Amino acid sequence: MATNASQITPEVVEQHGLSPEEYERVLNALGREPNLLELGIFSVMWSEHCSYKSSRLHLKKLPTEAEWVICGPGENAGVIDIGDGQAAIFKMESHNHPSYIEPYQGAATGVGGILRDVFTMGARPVANANALRFGRPDHPKMKHLVQGVVAGIGGYGNCVGVPTVAGETNFDPAYDGNILVNAMTVGVADADKIFYSAATGVGNPIVYVGSKTGRDGIHGATMASADFEEDAEAKRPTVQVGDPFTEKLLIEACLELMATDAIVAIQDMGAAGLTSSSVEMASNGGVGIRLKMDDVPQREEGMTPYEMMLSESQERMLMVLKPGREPQARAIFEKWELDFAVIGEVTDTGRMVLDFEGETVCDIPLGPLADDAPLYDRPYLSREEYTQWAKITPMKNVPDSADVGADLLKLMGSPALASRRWIFEQYDRQVGADTLQTGGDAGVVRVHGTKKALAISTDCTPRYVHADPYEGGKQAVAEAYRNLCAVGAKPLAITNCLNFANPQRPEIMAQIVHALDGMGEACRTLDFPVVSGNVSLYNESKATGGGSAILPTPAIGGVGLVADYDTLTSIGFKGEGDAIYLIAPEFWAKPDPVRSHLGKSLWLKEIHGRDEGRAPPVDLLAERGAGEIVLRLIEEGLLSAVHDCSDGGLAVTLAEMALAGNIGAEVTANDAYTPAQWWFGEDQSRYVVTVSPDKVEAFNAIVAEGPESEAAALVGFRRLGTVGGDSLLGVEVDELRAANEAFFQEWMEG
Amino acid sequence: MNTAVVTFPGSNCDRDMMVAIAEVFGKQPTQVWHRDTALPDRVDFIALPGGFSYGDYLRSGAMAANSPIMREVKAAAARGVPVLGVCNGFQVLAEAGLLPGALMRNAGQRFVCRDAQLKVENTQTLFTAGYEAGETITIPVAHHDGNYFADEATLDALEGDGRVVFRYAHATNGSRRDIAGIVNESGTVLGMMPHPERAIEAAHGGTDGRRLFESLARSLAEAA
Numbered sequence: 001m002a003t004n005a006s007q008i009t010p011e012v013v014e015q016h017g018l019s020p021e022e023y024e025r026v027l028n029a030l031g032r033e034p035n036l037l038e039l040g041i042f043s044v045m046w047s048e049h050c051s052y053k054s055s056r057l058h059l060k061k062l063p064t065e066a067e068w069v070i071c072g073p074g075e076n077a078g079v080i081d082i083g084d085g086q087a088a089i090f091k092m093e094s095h096n097h098p099s100y101i102e103p104y105q106g107a108a109t110g111v112g113g114i115l116r117d118v119f120t121m122g123a124r125p126v127a128n129a130n131a132l133r134f135g136r137p138d139h140p141k142m143k144h145l146v147q148g149v150v151a152g153i154g155g156y157g158n159c160v161g162v163p164t165v166a167g168e169t170n171f172d173p174a175y176d177g178n179i180l181v182n183a184m185t186v187g188v189a190d191a192d193k194i195f196y197s198a199a200t201g202v203g204n205p206i207v208y209v210g211s212k213t214g215r216d217g218i219h220g221a222t223m224a225s226a227d228f229e230e231d232a233e234a235k236r237p238t239v240q241v242g243d244p245f246t247e248k249l250l251i252e253a254c255l256e257l258m259a260t261d262a263i264v265a266i267q268d269m270g271a272a273g274l275t276s277s278s279v280e281m282a283s284n285g286g287v288g289i290r291l292k293m294d295d296v297p298q299r300e301e302g303m304t305p306y307e308m309m310l311s312e313s314q315e316r317m318l319m320v321l322k323p324g325r326e327p328q329a330r331a332i333f334e335k336w337e338l339d340f341a342v343i344g345e346v347t348d349t350g351r352m353v354l355d356f357e358g359e360t361v362c363d364i365p366l367g368p369l370a371d372d373a374p375l376y377d378r379p380y381l382s383r384e385e386y387t388q389w390a391k392i393t394p395m396k397n398v399p400d401s402a403d404v405g406a407d408l409l410k411l412m413g414s415p416a417l418a419s420r421r422w423i424f425e426q427y428d429r430q431v432g433a434d435t436l437q438t439g440g441d442a443g444v445v446r447v448h449g450t451k452k453a454l455a456i457s458t459d460c461t462p463r464y465v466h467a468d469p470y471e472g473g474k475q476a477v478a479e480a481y482r483n484l485c486a487v488g489a490k491p492l493a494i495t496n497c498l499n500f501a502n503p504q505r506p507e508i509m510a511q512i513v514h515a516l517d518g519m520g521e522a523c524r525t526l527d528f529p530v531v532s533g534n535v536s537l538y539n540e541s542k543a544t545g546g547g548s549a550i551l552p553t554p555a556i557g558g559v560g561l562v563a564d565y566d567t568l569t570s571i572g573f574k575g576e577g578d579a580i581y582l583i584a585p586e587f588w589a590k591p592d593p594v595r596s597h598l599g600k601s602l603w604l605k606e607i608h609g610r611d612e613g614r615a616p617p618v619d620l621l622a623e624r625g626a627g628e629i630v631l632r633l634i635e636e637g638l639l640s641a642v643h644d645c646s647d648g649g650l651a652v653t654l655a656e657m658a659l660a661g662n663i664g665a666e667v668t669a670n671d672a673y674t675p676a677q678w679w680f681g682e683d684q685s686r687y688v689v690t691v692s693p694d695k696v697e698a699f700n701a702i703v704a705e706g707p708e709s710e711a712a713a714l715v716g717f718r719r720l721g722t723v724g725g726d727s728l729l730g731v732e733v734d735e736l737r738a739a740n741e742a743f744f745q746e747w748m749e750g
Numbered sequence: 751m752n753t754a755v756v757t758f759p760g761s762n763c764d765r766d767m768m769v770a771i772a773e774v775f776g777k778q779p780t781q782v783w784h785r786d787t788a789l790p791d792r793v794d795f796i797a798l799p800g801g802f803s804y805g806d807y808l809r810s811g812a813m814a815a816n817s818p819i820m821r822e823v824k825a826a827a828a829r830g831v832p833v834l835g836v837c838n839g840f841q842v843l844a845e846a847g848l849l850p851g852a853l854m855r856n857a858g859q860r861f862v863c864r865d866a867q868l869k870v871e872n873t874q875t876l877f878t879a880g881y882e883a884g885e886t887i888t889i890p891v892a893h894h895d896g897n898y899f900a901d902e903a904t905l906d907a908l909e910g911d912g913r914v915v916f917r918y919a920h921a922t923n924g925s926r927r928d929i930a931g932i933v934n935e936s937g938t939v940l941g942m943m944p945h946p947e948r949a950i951e952a953a954h955g956g957t958d959g960r961r962l963f964e965s966l967a968r969s970l971a972e973a974a
Contacts, residue, residue: 151860151861154861155861158861158863158892158894159760159762159802159805159806160762161762161763161801243805244802244805245759245760245802245804245805245806245807246805248759248760248762248802249759249760252759336759337759424863425860425861425862425863425864426860426861426862426863427861427863428861428863428892429863429892430863430890430892430945430948430954431762431763431766431800431892432765432766433763433765433766433769433770433947433948433950433954436953446953565953
């Protein structure tokens, strides 16, 4: 062994992000002192990103099963059955830190990484979505960050040829020093042709394909000390650079090879590159692995095994082939002009052995690497303690709206609600010619060659999660559910991307624990399991004078199935004379001090500059009931427009429907509420729907039939008014549009 | 009718183009790989789809214009075989010299994806006979380099000869004289930035692109 024991000083251990206690575990697992390469491998495998050491205990509580789930968390992405022998494969992942350092490449490689997670499993990617959180728009860096992130997402997805169909963007000073870039990909595969990562078959060749390995992205584990290596230049951490053209080639080549039966197992090289892919493949298969590092395709000369194992160069995959199938596979990758190299073989040793220049440079038992990984039950505040810490109290002196129209106009022009046209026009939303809807409650893409479609929505309301992690966690799942129902899709499953600050602080850990509890509760009640996910912790920074910790942001990516896309509904008002109804929990007929109404509302924040109160609670059974009713009405073809009620409340919902349809409406308030509560309260589980005059009778007949389930019994209807005219709540639709379009235009062009 | 769609490694609208052609022509086109050195026998129509040919890290379409299959496409075009280049396909045709001018980076420097209103300026071509004179149609654009440029004399000549076929009704990418699509001198080679293959059926939100393929199918059937 080329071990130089003197390399491993306490400083070196610390620079690898391992605590002294964790280093003791390394010594235990190995039964001796590691060399630098082995330490590097332990450090990345035991990092928060790969080991989920702070979150694992709590993630276990999430429901991950349903009749239609083919593969839950643990593989590269989640897999669900969408009928006719087809499966949808999807996941959302964060690329936060790189995107703050270098927004274009950070965001681009975030998209690249999540695409690979999905096509690794045998799916052709059919849609991208994203969830973006930025700091306050007037922060000196923010315009640059937004421009870079949006261009990076577009630059990658557009080139690869996957439409970006859904997304959300928030602004809050809590993200000034730590923006969040969460990217999601959905793919479609044959349900009997799913590829997994478990390496099997002693002696089977391990093959490296894609781009060459360079020195990019060797960050977390990079040394600053001079005795690590003489060449200081090689140690400078860099953000990975994406090459979407190579990714496109990689997709086509992998799918072409997957159409044969040559592949035993396949895994993309994402975070921690060759290390995590090889360790996970071997561990999942319960085998050993032996790699010859000299044979790894390298972009630069003089690379060490340490660099090769920890590089995060993009557009690379590792696979195990059936014996003798190398020539067939090589021909495909050469056709697509990609590197192809046999770099090792599957062994029966249960160890990861790396050879370089004729010497064994690493020999780690895989069992202990996995089994001895740290697992933390970090202390956290109870819900009551957290509420106190966060200083959340019921509001006093709740103001009212003096002019609903003026308030609406101001809200529609605020960064929170302003049109995202400047963003979405930079994304190719139609490539593939299967996109059926974007810009509404959910993005919808047809399953190629069928009448089925997949609906996709990304959701989280961080200000709610901050005020009440449990209710906020519930709400994020419930809103995804609602957005899918609103287009006529049966909600099937979610992926989650859990962005939080430092879990070693009990108040942050409380956000994680309670949000996951709420999320799990919602998933169970709504029969909407979690099939994949990603955890991003330590999102805090004081570097730029912003707040230190981000708002807790457990972003949800929901996927639903539209059985026949001819029934698809959209948010825009369709025609003069259509009746407008609110579908909402019955208890919503009159105000109730327990239900907050204006707490944490955008109206309170934008109009009165008050960010306070409690998050609106979600009654999950009512949520389910409202969803069932909306789906039934859509299936019967009775609704001309549907929009869920969320940020900004009822008035904003109506305004968005008016803008999308370019037509106004006459609506009346419920006098039991104050105008502010009625028009701007953000109570949950509500939809606004419209019914055309020729459908009113059939609509009323169904309403008269009464509820079909216990959940539906909780839900009622209320007539709000009628579609028509060119104004809403006293404001011209054109004026609303001008206000809505102005923010990005002025910010970016000004 | 024998049709062919050329696929470069970075093409990403090739399938969409094949689906559109198959739908309208009633027969599956032949997919031709960029390294192929021959087109199908008796090919009646060739389409160059959108995408990023070889990554387009150089000028868009510049490398594709010099690929093996483009020699064959040029030869076929010289024989009068109709050629349609959409988006990246238009860029390739311009780089290959089959159409005059160049497609530069959009004036706003950003990728632009939106429904574009186009004025049909010439309904006397193989591709546009099915449109009404002066009609405004809606076809989506999605490109980063669609800013059409040619010198004034060339532009005047194009206009004078009726070779400007589609014009943006609203400024979209900085194109000289809002040009969205042009044909060659014989009217058999059409390059356009908007994507007609994305406006084929009601589910796309509009069918104005379908009429382009229908026009061509009818023109070719009449000529046969």
